[in-house]
Amino acid sequence: MNYESGVMAEKGDPITVDFDPDEDDRLEKRRTDRRRIIIIAGLIVLGLAIAAYFAMRGGTTTPAGEENAQAPTVTVVRPGRTTVEGEITATGSLAARREMPVGVVGEGGRVVSVPVDAGDWVSQGQVLARIDRSVQSQQVQSFSAQVQVAQSDADLAQANLDRALQLVERGFVSQADVDRLTATRDAAVARVRVAQAQLAELRARNARLDILAPAAGYVLERNVEPGQTVSAGSPPLFRIARGGEMELLARLNEDALASISPGTRAQVRPVGTDKLFTGQVWQVSPIISEQDRQGTARIALSYAPGLRPGGFATATIASGTVVAPILPESAVLSDEDGAYVLIINGEDKAERRAVTTGTVTSKGIVIAEGLNGSERVVLRAGGFLTEGETVRTQLAELDD
Missing domain, CATH: 2.40.420.20 (conserved putative lor/sdh protein from methanococcus maripaludis s2 fold)
Known part of the structure; x- marks a missing residue:
């Protein structure tokens, strides 16, 4: 650097020093270069540290405890x-256990009255429907008269025979006359019996004109109205559940059928209600359907208003205990x-x-x-x- 300085001879004069401006620029440039070098070196060191970290991470296994700490x-x-009561669930339809169709057993005719309706309880022999018997009543009177006529003839024949037997000892009546009177009496008695049998037959026929309940039970259907003409070929006029007993025809596969037997307890719940009815299996189907490979378990149920034949129900059948x-x-x-x-x-x-x-x-x-x-x-x-x-x-x- 070139410096020019002058010293005044006299006291109080200023001393001046001259600096070179290029020298300042060079100093500033050196400082900038030094900072740049330091920054670059720092970045290089940082990069090497990061690379070493990932290299070490890739070459080592995360400890099990740290891995589990990150797991959900x-x-x-x-x-x-547990010991569990085995259960089999099945579905099926409700029906009368012993359904009795009741129809015309006689000659039939015009129905004049129907004193019962569906939903009624009936006893054995109770009249379900009456059929007009005005003509049959006249026939009964006619046959009754014929019986009386035959009985009168028989009485007369017996009286004639009795008188002849009193006279035969005196010789007024021969043995041949006695035999003839005896035969007449026997024929008259036979005619009485024939007339009585015919009258009894007619009365029996007339009795069959009334439609009677064959057993006590619950009337499921009534298919006849007063004024209707019925005959022996007519469809059943009534359907009765004997004793009101019902049953569920539960459909089960072969494995389920093999695990139950008659007497097995079951709970039945008709569709549309939460009420349960207790019953028991009384018959297991001896055959399997070829179409769906299922059989029927018939579950007997006592009468209850919530059990309606034809309805659908679900059964839970006990099948022993299992440990599982x-x-x-x-x-x-x-x-x-x-x-x-x-x-x-x-x-x-x-x-x-x-x-x-x-x-x-x-x-x-x-x-x-x-x-x-x-x-x-x-x-x-x-x-x-x-x-x-x-x-x-x-x-x-x-x-x-």
Whole structure:
């Protein structure tokens, strides 16, 4: 640098110093370059540190505890094994256990009165309908008169025979006359019997004009009205449930039929009501339908106003006891492959397990096959887990 300075000889004169401006620019440039170098070096060091971090991360395994800490938490249960009353659910239609169709058993005719209606209780021999018998009544009177005529002839013949027997000892009447009078008397008595039989037959025919209840029961249908003409070929005029007894014709598959027997208890609930009716199986179908591979279990029921023949009902039939795990409905999932549950294995990973479900009870769904009861089963949200996913578990207790 070039400096020019001058010193005044005299006191008080200023001293001046001259600086080179290019020298300042060079100093500023050096400082800028130094800062740039420092920044670049810092970025290089930072980049190397980041690269080393990712290199170390990629070449090492995350500790199990840290991995589990990041895993979702699910609630699991250990179902164990429970003794459950086996139940079979079936559907079917209600009917009269012993239905009696009642029709015309005589000659028929015009109906003059129908004293009963559907829904009435009737006793054995009670008149259900009366048929006009005005002509038959006249015939009865005619036959009654014929009986009287025949009886009079028989009485006369007997009197003639008695007189002849008194005279035969005196010789006024021969034995041949006695034999003839005896034959006349016997013929007259026979005619009386014929007339009496004809009268009894007519009275029996007239009695059959009344439609009578063959047994005590509950009238299900009435298909006749006063003024209607009926005959022996007419359809049944009444249908009666003998004793008012009903039954449910429950349809069951072959396996279910094999597990029940006559006398098995059942609960029946007609459609449209929550009321239960207790009955018991009284007959198991000896054949299986070739169309649907099902048979019929007939469940006897006592009369009740809520049981209407022809209605639809559901039956729950007891089928003995079973020992099996029970799971809440939320734990059992299903898809096109069938029912399954998600269990948590020893590595805390979700694992699919196919199961066979049994009956549905108030406690949950019986698992017939697939679980032994010691597994940790995902209680809820199983549908949001994927097989093989690592989870943390929280054990819940099932309600008794």
